[in-house]
Amino acid sequence: MPASAGDGATGRVDQLDFADTAAALAKLLEVPPETALDLRALNDALSDAFNQDPPDVGAVHEDVPVNGHLRTTVVVPEGSGPFPVLLYVHGGAWVAGGPRHYAKLSRRFAEAGFLTFVIDYRLAPEHPFPAGWQDCVDAARWVARECGRWGGDGSRLAIGGDSAGANLSAAVVPALASSEVRLKAIVLIYGAFDFEMMLNRPAHGEADERLNLANRIAAEAYLGDDIEQLVADPRVSPIHDVSGMPPAHIVVGAEDALVPQSEALVRKLEAAGVEHEYFCDPHMPHGYLQMEMLPPSAPALARIVAFLTRCLALGEGRQGR
Numbered sequence: 001m002p003a004s005a006g007d008g009a010t011g012r013v014d015q016l017d018f019a020d021t022a023a024a025l026a027k028l029l030e031v032p033p034e035t036a037l038d039l040r041a042l043n044d045a046l047s048d049a050f051n052q053d054p055p056d057v058g059a060v061h062e063d064v065p066v067n068g069h070l071r072t073t074v075v076v077p078e079g080s081g082p083f084p085v086l087l088y089v090h091g092g093a094w095v096a097g098g099p100r101h102y103a104k105l106s107r108r109f110a111e112a113g114f115l116t117f118v119i120d121y122r123l124a125p126e127h128p129f130p131a132g133w134q135d136c137v138d139a140a141r142w143v144a145r146e147c148g149r150w151g152g153d154g155s156r157l158a159i160g161g162d163s164a165g166a167n168l169s170a171a172v173v174p175a176l177a178s179s180e181v182r183l184k185a186i187v188l189i190y191g192a193f194d195f196e197m198m199l200n201r202p203a204h205g206e207a208d209e210r211l212n213l214a215n216r217i218a219a220e221a222y223l224g225d226d227i228e229q230l231v232a233d234p235r236v237s238p239i240h241d242v243s244g245m246p247p248a249h250i251v252v253g254a255e256d257a258l259v260p261q262s263e264a265l266v267r268k269l270e271a272a273g274v275e276h277e278y279f280c281d282p283h284m285p286h287g288y289l290q291m292e293m294l295p296p297s298a299p300a301l302a303r304i305v306a307f308l309t310r311c312l313a314l315g316e317g318r319q320g321r
Helices: 009-014 018-028 036-050 099-111 133-151 164-176 195-199 206-230 260-270 297-312
Strands: 059-065 071-076 085-091 115-120 151-162 183-189 248-253 275-280
Touching: 036 099, 036 206, 071 099, 071 133, 071 151, 085 164, 085 260, 085 297, 099 115, 115 133, 133 151, 133 164, 151 164, 151 297, 164 183, 183 297, 195 206, 195 260, 248 260, 248 297, 260 275, 275 297
Parallel strands: 085 115, 085 151, 151 183, 183 248, 248 275
Antiparallel strands: 059 071, 071 115
16 A cells, blocks of 8 residues: 655655656655555555546446435446446555545446446544445445445445455455345455454665655554454454355456465465456556556456356346447
């Protein structure tokens, strides 16, 4: 997860040369973060660059109430349903992000024919664990029950997310196993699945040290004073419980510090006999699915769409970009 101090974050992002993405992202780490709000400021600054020129879709409904405090954005495909359904859990290191930060990506999924919900779950440090996790559980139950209001077919439901959103997506699966929710697929995009591994990542230089500091800040904001007791909780580190996991699509960029996390999860799924597919895209950094200026971004999204198409039995002819 890229990190920076809040002061000047927007200015640095505006000057990035994404032709050399690795160097650009390294530049973001030049100023060590001090608080979770620094991470949030950087995430906000990156949002504009990642959400330019979104594709046309059937409709977008913002701030739809799920319960007393929880809201979601609903992105409806063109045409008529019933549509397969995707609940997308956004990234942001558990402290940042929201539906507007994923406006373009969520429309890409709707463009491909999926009724897409982007949940605006509560963020740390204002709302530490288990607030965000519980919001995702509640959202999945609500989406399965209410998606028909927008032409969705609740029997063809997938969940997925990136980074912290991948963590949350995997972490809620066991809690949904005994509910009315029947997940048909899960998409895990450069996720963090083991907090102990993340917090004990070796550093081989200053850039690693800055990233490890960002990880520590995010983890302490999310888990609070109980961090040492919670790191092994499956609701925090879902690698410790893959029971009930539906068919999974796991993807990460080869330059991402979270590659070992995806590889560890793949081994866990293999041992448990869970159907899955795994892709590690060469030279790609964290967050690249939203970096459409990078050539591997479109094929990565196309693979996800193809996976969801197979698992949710989507009809022919709507493959997106």
